[in-house]
Amino acid sequence: MTSREAVRRAADSREARYVLCGLDEIPPGEVRGFRVGGRRIALSRLDDGTFRVVADTCPHQAAQLSLGSIERMWVSDTPGTHHQSENRNVLLCPWHGFEFDLETGGDPCVPGRPDLKLKTYRVEVEDGEVAVYL
Amino acid sequence: MADVLREEREGVFRDGGERLSVVDVDVHEMLTSIRDLIPYLEEPWRSRIEVNDGFKGPPGNPYAFPQPTGVAIQDAVTDDGSPAGSKLEMVQEQVLDRYDIEPAILNSLFHPTDHQIQPEFATALASAYNDWIVENWLDREERLRSSITVAAQEPHDAAREIDRAGSDPRFVQVILPAVAHHVFGKPYYWPIFEAAERNDLVVAFHQSGGTRTAVGLPPYYIEWHTAISQNWQSQLISLVAHGVFDRFEELKVAMIESSWTWVPHLMWRFDYNYRSLRREVPWVKRLPSEYIRERVKFSTQPMEYPENPEDLYRMFEMIGSDDFLMFATDYPHWDFDSPKQALPHSFPRDLQRKILRENAREFYDF
Numbered sequence: 001m002t003s004r005e006a007v008r009r010a011a012d013s014r015e016a017r018y019v020l021c022g023l024d025e026i027p028p029g030e031v032r033g034f035r036v037g038g039r040r041i042a043l044s045r046l047d048d049g050t051f052r053v054v055a056d057t058c059p060h061q062a063a064q065l066s067l068g069s070i071e072r073m074w075v076s077d078t079p080g081t082h083h084q085s086e087n088r089n090v091l092l093c094p095w096h097g098f099e100f101d102l103e104t105g106g107d108p109c110v111p112g113r114p115d116l117k118l119k120t121y122r123v124e125v126e127d128g129e130v131a132v133y134l
Numbered sequence: 135m136a137d138v139l140r141e142e143r144e145g146v147f148r149d150g151g152e153r154l155s156v157v158d159v160d161v162h163e164m165l166t167s168i169r170d171l172i173p174y175l176e177e178p179w180r181s182r183i184e185v186n187d188g189f190k191g192p193p194g195n196p197y198a199f200p201q202p203t204g205v206a207i208q209d210a211v212t213d214d215g216s217p218a219g220s221k222l223e224m225v226q227e228q229v230l231d232r233y234d235i236e237p238a239i240l241n242s243l244f245h246p247t248d249h250q251i252q253p254e255f256a257t258a259l260a261s262a263y264n265d266w267i268v269e270n271w272l273d274r275e276e277r278l279r280s281s282i283t284v285a286a287q288e289p290h291d292a293a294r295e296i297d298r299a300g301s302d303p304r305f306v307q308v309i310l311p312a313v314a315h316h317v318f319g320k321p322y323y324w325p326i327f328e329a330a331e332r333n334d335l336v337v338a339f340h341q342s343g344g345t346r347t348a349v350g351l352p353p354y355y356i357e358w359h360t361a362i363s364q365n366w367q368s369q370l371i372s373l374v375a376h377g378v379f380d381r382f383e384e385l386k387v388a389m390i391e392s393s394w395t396w397v398p399h400l401m402w403r404f405d406y407n408y409r410s411l412r413r414e415v416p417w418v419k420r421l422p423s424e425y426i427r428e429r430v431k432f433s434t435q436p437m438e439y440p441e442n443p444e445d446l447y448r449m450f451e452m453i454g455s456d457d458f459l460m461f462a463t464d465y466p467h468w469d470f471d472s473p474k475q476a477l478p479h480s481f482p483r484d485l486q487r488k489i490l491r492e493n494a495r496e497f498y499d500f
Contacts, residue, residue, distance in 0.1 A: 074413040079380065079381060110421065
């Protein structure tokens, strides 16, 4: 989708569109914080090059999550072994290390706790720009 | 008196007309001497005990004179100086008949796991002890069930003993000592849990001569006795953290004489830490508190009595399960709890029934 089409669609859907940065400004594996539309959001770029956006405030003690890091979630089916997930990526809080699933915003340890879940936002790459829809 | 235990006639309690026999998950049978095991040992081990040099065998309690009045309630003191708990007739009269208890689970205080002896000898002693239990207790009193004694330092041999003894349905669990010097969650010990699960047996933890506090053996027994819950806590944490409950999905665990009011604290702290530290133990799939609520039961004794009994009930409610407590007397020891008095009135009547009987009946499939 071109950025012009995106702007038109956003207007129709009453979503607010904000361009965060250029596609190449954030390398894979990094997370960066933005303040747009009165909200603090964390933009993560996964190691496959795609982007995810979640709220940038930890529901635990309000740490700024974009000061943390992202990784493929560590999993194991056999005690004593570790490997990284094929498809789950998590954002780690810089204070207590709580994990947040970048697809759902939920804490994988307590997926049933809505009060410990981050809000997620749609993010698109359009004409070489990274845009978030709030 | 516990509200549900209305005495209609000597030794029989009824609730709404229904007989309410109590289940006691912690009664201690005792050897009169290590020499009781001689008939149940093969060589080369038999002659090591037969040596008549006055040696009394391995020590039990780490404190030489723990209680000014002795380790037993005075009722349980024997006429001939043999250890309290060594006479079946007294257990029948003072526990089974007096409180209409059926069944009671015998938990050995003889733990070859603690003995600093040849590991093969420890294994033979465990096996002999189980045979001694069958012939001297289980065959003589049908209201008794028992734990299987093992020498856990040889886990594969312990597993074979669990298979052997566990073929007798009167053995309902494997007993392990709540020790301070290592954790039983480590994979080295998994043959024991595998065998317990294979034989549909609970694994129970009880204090032993290897039970210590965080500072070892402090000078006074009261220091030790007040602090020893640390041992059960560490063992329970290890079972979760090493993935024992994930690996053995049918395994059930009983914490006997651990006390239980610390459980809310441990679950809260463990769950909180799990959110931060899950990546260290990714094989643990769920919140630690979920395993504890679903797979672990605790004995009531030793009950704790805050000034306001409602506080005790609030502690119970914080655990979030009506099923997790099972009544225990700890006969014949000095901190014995009576089923008629142990539960305060703050515990609702239906809950008292569950604790005194139904929780254990369901857990052990009685």
